[in-house]
Amino acid sequence: MAEERVRLFSRAYKLAALRRMLAGENVSALARELGIRRKYLYQWRDRFRAGGPEALRSRGRPTKAEALAIGAHGGRSRSAADLPMVEPPPPDELSKAQRRLAELERKVGQQQVELDFFQRALRQVGEARRSTGAPGATASTRSSKR
Numbered sequence: 001m002a003e004e005r006v007r008l009f010s011r012a013y014k015l016a017a018l019r020r021m022l023a024g025e026n027v028s029a030l031a032r033e034l035g036i037r038r039k040y041l042y043q044w045r046d047r048f049r050a051g052g053p054e055a056l057r058s059r060g061r062p063t064k065a066e067a068l069a070i071g072a073h074g075g076r077s078r079s080a081a082d083l084p085m086v087e088p089p090p091p092d093e094l095s096k097a098q099r100r101l102a103e104l105e106r107k108v109g110q111q112q113v114e115l116d117f118f119q120r121a122l123r124q125v126g127e128a129r130r131s132t133g134a135p136g137a138t139a140s141t142r143s144s145k146r
Contacts, residue, residue: 014044014056
């Protein structure tokens, strides 16, 4: 069984992901893009709503100061407007990455079409080449030489 490596995310990383999630971005797509499970986004959202940015912490028991800060918020619901601003990547980098992704997806699609074609052709040639089964018998297809 494969063992999953534990990854730790900074508070700023979690806040940036939550800002996008709470702004209405598709959670599944966001999780795929970030390379994390959807459940982590939902856990971070619930912690943020319960205790604000201070609740988005690393693993382990909270310190007394963190516990007091979480308790001081009184469970108020939070929105995307409550999140601190995190700069998105420059649009030129984002559009360049999106163009590259589209190009690679087209290439994969074309390769899949070619692979399907050659698999069908190989199957047809294999069926046509079936011999009679007798030793020394000629193959069922005629020779290309006349």
